[in-house]
Amino acid sequence: MESNRRVPLWAAALIGLVSGAVAVGVSLLVAGLVKASAFPVVAVGNAAVDLTPAALKDFAIRTFGENDKTVLLTGIFLVLAAIAAAVGVLAVRDIRYGLAGLAAFGAVGVLAVLTRPGAAAVDVVPTVVGVAAAMFALYRLIARALTPAGGPQEEGWSVGPQEAGPLAGPAGTGPHDGRAAVGGRGEERHGREPVVGAGGEERYGAPVPPVMRAGSGPYPFDRRRLLIGTLGGVAAAGVAGLAGRMLSGRAEVAAARVGMALPRPAVPAAPLPTGVDLRIRGLSPFVTPNHDFYRVDTALVVPQVDPRNWTLRIHGMVDRPVELTFADLMKRPLEEADITLCCVSNEVGGPYVGNARWLGTSLAGVLRDAGVRKGADMLLSTSADGWTCGTPVDVVLDGRDALLAFGMNGEALPVEHGFPVRQVVPGLYGYVSATKWVTDIKVTRFDRDEAYWTPKGWSAMGPVKTQSRIDLPRDGARVAPGRTVIAGVAWAQHKGVEAVEVRIDRGQWRQARLAVAPTADTWRQWVVDDWDATPGSHTIEVRATDATGYTQTPDLAPVAPDGATGWHSVSVDVA
Ligand SMILES: Nc1nc2c(c(=O)[nH]1)N[C@H]1C(S)=C(S)[C@@H](COP(=O)(O)O)O[C@H]1N2
Ligand SMILES: [Mo]
Numbered sequence: 001m002e003s004n005r006r007v008p009l010w011a012a013a014l015i016g017l018v019s020g021a022v023a024v025g026v027s028l029l030v031a032g033l034v035k036a037s038a039f040p041v042v043a044v045g046n047a048a049v050d051l052t053p054a055a056l057k058d059f060a061i062r063t064f065g066e067n068d069k070t071v072l073l074t075g076i077f078l079v080l081a082a083i084a085a086a087v088g089v090l091a092v093r094d095i096r097y098g099l100a101g102l103a104a105f106g107a108v109g110v111l112a113v114l115t116r117p118g119a120a121a122v123d124v125v126p127t128v129v130g131v132a133a134a135m136f137a138l139y140r141l142i143a144r145a146l147t148p149a150g151g152p153q154e155e156g157w158s159v160g161p162q163e164a165g166p167l168a169g170p171a172g173t174g175p176h177d178g179r180a181a182v183g184g185r186g187e188e189r190h191g192r193e194p195v196v197g198a199g200g201e202e203r204y205g206a207p208v209p210p211v212m213r214a215g216s217g218p219y220p221f222d223r224r225r226l227l228i229g230t231l232g233g234v235a236a237a238g239v240a241g242l243a244g245r246m247l248s249g250r251a252e253v254a255a256a257r258v259g260m261a262l263p264r265p266a267v268p269a270a271p272l273p274t275g276v277d278l279r280i281r282g283l284s285p286f287v288t289p290n291h292d293f294y295r296v297d298t299a300l301v302v303p304q305v306d307p308r309n310w311t312l313r314i315h316g317m318v319d320r321p322v323e324l325t326f327a328d329l330m331k332r333p334l335e336e337a338d339i340t341l342c343c344v345s346n347e348v349g350g351p352y353v354g355n356a357r358w359l360g361t362s363l364a365g366v367l368r369d370a371g372v373r374k375g376a377d378m379l380l381s382t383s384a385d386g387w388t389c390g391t392p393v394d395v396v397l398d399g400r401d402a403l404l405a406f407g408m409n410g411e412a413l414p415v416e417h418g419f420p421v422r423q424v425v426p427g428l429y430g431y432v433s434a435t436k437w438v439t440d441i442k443v444t445r446f447d448r449d450e451a452y453w454t455p456k457g458w459s460a461m462g463p464v465k466t467q468s469r470i471d472l473p474r475d476g477a478r479v480a481p482g483r484t485v486i487a488g489v490a491w492a493q494h495k496g497v498e499a500v501e502v503r504i505d506r507g508q509w510r511q512a513r514l515a516v517a518p519t520a521d522t523w524r525q526w527v528v529d530d531w532d533a534t535p536g537s538h539t540i541e542v543r544a545t546d547a548t549g550y551t552q553t554p555d556l557a558p559v560a561p562d563g564a565t566g567w568h569s570v571s572v573d574v575a
Contacts, residue, residue, distance in 0.1 A: 006221045007092045007145055015141040015226070016088020017081060018233040019102070022137040024080075025237030025244070027130025032247025040109035040127040045076050045300045046385075047112040069300055091138050092145075098138050106131030117386025137233050144229035145221055253304040257419055260307070260412040265334035265359055272338070275516035278525050282472045283487045286515070286525060287338075288354035290414050296343045296352055296430065297416075298452070303384040303437045307420040312366075312404070316380075316442035319371030326420055329404065332361040337401035337426070340491050340523040344429040344462055345559045349469050349568035353491060355522050358424050359407025364397050366404060367443070372397070378446045381423060384437040390451035390460055391425060391433050393443070400426050400494055401521065404438070426521035427494030429563060432462035459562035466492035466552055468500055468526070468544035468568060475570035481535050486512075487527040488568075492546035496520030499545040502528045505538055512542075520547065533574040541569040 007015075027040055049072065052060075060068045083105060091098020109127040113119055277286040307326040315321040336359050343352035367379075372393060379391040396402040402425040406413055413419040418436025425433035431453050442449070446460055454460050468490035473479050490497045497517065501509040515525035545551040556566040 007142075008221065009089065011145060011221065011223065011226055012089040012092040013085035014088065014230060015091065015138060015145065016084040016086065016098070018141060018230050018237070019088065019134040019138040020080060020084025021237040022233050022240075023084075023102075023130040023134035025130075025240035026133035027126035028244030029240035029247070030129045030244070031126040032244035034122055034125050035249075040113055040130065041076065041080065042300050043112040043116050043123075043127075044109060045072060046298070047115060048072070048076065049298050049300065073300060087138070091142060095139060095142060098142075099135050102131055102135050102138065117382075117388075137236075141226065141229045141233060145223075145226035249304045249306060253306050253415060253419070256307050257412045257415060260406075260420075262359060262407045262410070262412065263330055263334055265336045267333070267335040269336035269338055269357060270518065273516050273518055276518060276522075276525070278487065278515050278527055280472065280485060280487050280525075280527060282474075283525060283527075284471050284489050284523075286355060286522070287409060288356060290356070290409050290411065290417070293354040293356065293408075293414075293417065294343065294352045295416050296345065297436060298387055299383075299385050302416045304415070305384045305420055305437050305439075310420050310439065312421065312439060312441065314366060314370045314441045314443070316444045317373040317376035318367075318443050319373065320369070322366075322370050324366070326406075329361055329406070329421065332365065334359060334361055335401065335403070336407075337403060337424075338518050338522045339401065339403075339424050339426045340493055340521065341424065341430055341434055342464060342467075342491065342493075344431050344458065344563045346467075346564065347559060348467070348556075348564050348566045349475075349570075350564075353467075353469075353489075353523065356409050357407075358403055358405040360403035360405030360421070360424070363402040363404050363423060363425070364399075367393075367396065367441075370443070372443055376443045376445060378444050378449060380442040380444050380449045380451060381435040381438050382440040382442075383418075383435050384439050387435070388451045389423075389432060389435045390446065390449065390454065391423070391428065392461065395428060396425060402426070402433075427464055429462035429464055431458065432460075457561055462562060464491070464493045465563040465565060466490075466495065466497075466544055466546040466550060467564075468497075468542045468552065470502075470540060470542050470568050470570050473540075473570065473572050476572070477570075478573045478575060479533055481533050481574050483529070484531050484533040484574075485527060485529050486531055486540055487525065487529075488542060489523045489525055490542075490544035491523035492544065493521050493523075495550075496547035497524040497526075497544050498547045498549075500524075500526040500542060501545075502540060502542050504531065504540055506541075509543075533572075535574050537571060537573050539569055539571050541567045543567050 024041060060071065083101075087098050087101040087105070090101055106127055109131070110124045113123050113127055116123070272286070310326050312324045312329070313321070314324070336357060338355065338357050340353065340355040342354075346352035377393050379393055379396060381389045381391065383389075403423065404421055405424045406419075406421050408414065408417060413422060418434075418438070421438055422436040423434055423438055428434075432451070451460070468488060470486065470488040472485055472487045486502055488500075490500045496519075497514065500512040500514060502512050503509045510528055512526035512528045515527075517524040543552040543554070552567060553565050554567050557564055
């Protein structure tokens with residue numbers, strides 16, 4: 001076990017890290033080449049996301065917000081790096097331990113890949129080839145670190161047990177006595193030892209008379225050769241990774257999206273009435289720009305779906321199963337609708353809500369063409385990356401603007417918002433309605449099928465709860481005394497916001513002035529502009545009443561299982 005203890009720890013860890021990088025780069029390249037959908041790091045990450053207990057996931061969303069994916073990916077890479085470094089350390093002791101470590105790691109990767117929804121056998125190829133490449137890199141780097149160049153073993157490189165001598169450590173030599181194993185063949189290796197020149201420089205070359213380095217054993221650590229090998233490994237990993245990314249379809253999909261001309265809808269939404277936007281600085285604009293629109297999904301990397309290959313299958317409890325292409329979808333009657341989308345994970349006062357003008361075709365229309373059978377009460381929609389969503393059939397068929405949307409605020413859907421096609425259903429939280437990258441809709445029953453979030457403790461039904469939020473002043477703000485604008489947004493999709501009230505320091509409720517709302521499906525801006533702020537600290541609370549007459553309850557409920565309740569409040573210091 002002490003065969004190669006002359007390799008310092010940092011070098012061993014470096015060897016492992018570079019081998020890991022080679023695994024990642026090569027598997028990215030292979031994933032691009034064979035068009036496999038599953039890149040192991042992401043598959044492991046996605047599996048981790050799916051296996052994460054709901055409570056931890058809520059914590060992550062709460063703590064890291066929309067950065068939760070970055071945090072998770074960073075975490076995964078740190079763990080991977082630690083494992084890779086450990087593999088290097090093991091490998092330096094005995095190459096077989098290192099190879100076994102990589103193999104175990106590959107097995108976990110293969111398992112993660114295969115358990116992804118819709119995984120195919122081809123999806124394991126990137127992992128297997130990546131791990132094989134890492135094994136080769138590990139072997140090569142240790143060889144470089146320990147074996148001088150120019151020797152015959154350089155030319156006829158092979159990983160057979162003979163050449164593996166120092167790497168294999170005790171290979172075939174009995175007990176784990178590395179020294180004995182190495183020593184057994186030490187004599188014949190002396191001729192290939194590095195030559196120490198006058199300036200301490202190492203020179204290589206077979207014809208130079210062998211000079212033993214004082215105090216060194218038969219396989220001294222060769223830092224320079226290791227570092228050169230390291231650079232080679234990193235370069236190879238980088239080139240492979242970049243090539244893989246180019247092959248991943250990202251560029252094609254981006255080009256298809258940019259080149260997409262949005263047709264004119266047969267039913268265009270009326271131009272926004274004047275007065276929908278109070279144009280107050282710091283207040284959420286009525287239309288949320290696409291780049292500011294919140295993003296919530298379980299996809300660690302955004303699915304790249306080329307509209308030319310996209311199809312939507314509608315099947316299950318229908319009379320006529322159909323499969324639509326993107327061209328089929330565009331030929332259908334198109335409509336536009338302003339709809340506010342919000343997330344069940346939005347805390348009271350939280351940011352996961354946005355309003356956009358969506359362009360698409362009626363989901364109900366598509367379902368009617370397929371002929372929904374009696375008894376069906378759920379649409380189980382699936383995204384290109386295997387996420388599932390259960391939507392009540394009656395809600396989709398009740399005449400509201402439930403859409404298969406491909407346009408958002410005048411452009412093709414941004415890729416992270418579901419390009420080429422997503423669902424949007426006013427009045428339902430996103431997790432039960434807003435499937436992005438949708439490719440499959442099974443007409444079924446709630447008592448037969450379950451969507452992604454349901455077994456994780458979220459309600460199968462997700463009607464949006466009436467909510468209001470104070471955007472101005474910000475919580476914790478310092479405000480000058482005198483006239484101060486209080487403003488925000490309120491939403492009760494498909495019911496409509498009827499009134500918003502504000503109170504200061506638990507005093508009398510005052511009616512806020514409401515901006516115009518084009519339909520009941522959007523949020524509504526509101527403002528109180530006659531508050532005379534007096535010095536001191538003050539608490540501002542808001543509550544909305546929807547068109548059914550329901551006023552938001554002050555009772556606090558957490559986001560799980562079906563959406564938070566309570567009044568949003570902010571505290572300000574007036575001075
Ligand atoms: N494919 C897919 N679609 C999805 C999700 C997802 O995880 N995967 N999340 C849903 C949730 S919980 C919400 S709130 C909305 C958010 O849509 P946005 O990211 O475009 O704002 O997408 C929904 N559609
Ligand atoms: Mo959500």
